[in-house]
Amino acid sequence: MNTKILRVNMERLTAEFEELPDAYRSLGGRGLTSAIVAAEVPPECHPLGPRNKLVLAPGIVTGTSAPSSGRLSVGGKSPLTGGIKESNVGSRFAQTLARLGIRAIIVEGQFKEGYKLLAVGKAGAELVDASQWIGQGLYASFERLEEAFRDRVDICGAGVVAEMSARNSGLAFNDLEGRSTRYAGRGGLGAVMASRGLKFIVLDGDGAPGVEVEDKEVFDRGRRKLAEGLKAHDVTKPGGALASYGTNVLINVMNEAGGLPHRNFSSGQDPRAEEVSGERKAELIQKRGGVRPHACHPGCIIQCSEVWTREDGADPMGVLEYESVWALGPNCGIYDLDTIGELNRACNDLGLDTIETGNTLAVVMEGGLLEFGDGAGALRLLEEVRRGTPTGRLLMHGAAFAGTALGVTRVPVVKGQAMPAYDPRAVKGIGIAYATSPMGADHTAGYSIAPEILGVGGKVDPLDPDKGALLRGLQRATAFIDSAGYCLFTAFAVLDFPEALEGMVETVGGVLGTPLTVDDVDAIGKKILDAERTFNAAAGFTQTDDRLPEFMHLETLPPHGHVFDVPAEELDAVLRDG
Amino acid sequence: MMEAPSVTVRLFARLREAAGTSEIALQAQDIRGLLDALVAKAPSVGSELLEADGQLRQAVTVMVNGRNIEFLGGLDTPLRGGDTVAVFPVVAGG
């Protein structure tokens, strides 16, 4: 088991390795970032002030041969929510970090005279001047960084919006072609890194020693069981649903169910959704010579990703995810994949989270700054963001900030973070996840869409509000998966095949050299969530923060006319009881 | 006997590829009858929809006007003229 932490002090400009404390030995990914943030960051601190820290941790099995496990957790106190944040990303960066023997990077203190770049390799870590990269788009920067270092380095970068302290600033990571398209997008962690005076982290994995596995036999057994499960399930298998259509196949499903939010959550259905569906996109990618399927890191069996291009097949943008298509498309009344692709490209280049950006654009459309459906206008607004004009500044802090500025009351946020692509009035369980997750509105916190809509992991009625226990279990299982380092999409197989879940747990136990069973998953997840909730309480959150916005209780959602009717007591019981 | 109501069937993902079309107009009294009519009209969707014993595959989702038939009357869910029936193979995302 690897036991190094890299502590980077931006005030003293030091980058030093230290031993992983015993208390953290069994932690990885989200479990480790949340434990370090809880222990080292004062909950009441200003997220962009000197006392916040940024923590990056690969999962426990990340960097091994375990399938679909190239995942990284990034943590800190969020400038968007004011609470603890774990933002998760799939990138080879995660695997390289793990193979360099590093369990976590902690970035602390502030360098105020410009920006530094942290270069990490087999020989050690150093901070170098990064002034030449200031103010530039991330696509070009990532390309030039590969030239400045070497091909196939791994990169984490904060964009120009992070330099402007934007609450909606993500951290970009490289895809397999080196583009800035993989995002730890949510919660404004780009600004946390930039406010430390750190602009980029570059990893050189050449000669990296690899991840030490304590019990190889158990690990290998687990890996085989999990891989078999992934290869057998209709969703995750090669050539299966995710490989064929990507995540965007959900556009039509959610639209049919009346739960795809259109025009700032004012309707759950619109016939134009078909124009931006996964089926349509797969067709266009094939026609244009884009790439599908595609993986976000080597070793993913599922391969939900793709490379979207312009109409003539040029200028590869990267993956066009369901969440991004929805946020920048139907939620803004935009039903043209090429416009959505360009909006996504702008987000990737500027360092913006697509979900928060789409919601912000929809809110300012509602506030009269732009007409719904005006794609060219939306692109113009993102250029204002790039230039940091007053209008741009109004847009870069997310939907809640923009809603306040324009006097809009229909603002779909929880704890200041905008909602993903499922309207909770039509799918009650996901609303419980949005309301109760310590992260703010986050579909990945407890993906109840699987049993509520997709018939994966059981079938439950999306309109039944009585789902507290389901969401408690899902949130805990998710916290475990985020700590193990597996892509959440492995859950589709793991929910349906008990042996695959067993295999997953065995890989974790194998790396750690600790006998773990499926029965341990709930307790491990609970501990992580408890630490996160304790941090949030100390940061000032109360029960009233675990609520959906008022309009969701008052305004019925067309076409089916539902409101969100999960009682407050039920919400309060979700993570407290059990 | 009354004529069966006309409904619009929308197919998605692999089912659409198998049928070679995204929408078919059919007449049926209930979902069971509709699936029979669908397979008769587009035999290539049969193996995507049904198990060898003719049961609807567990992974297939059928919605009538946006409601999963699991929470209506299952295969006996009655149809009315103008209903929209959506049929999905197992898909997922996030």
Ligand code: SF4
């Ligand atoms: S399923 Fe998709 S997001 Fe998950 S690890 Fe594979 S390519 Fe990345």
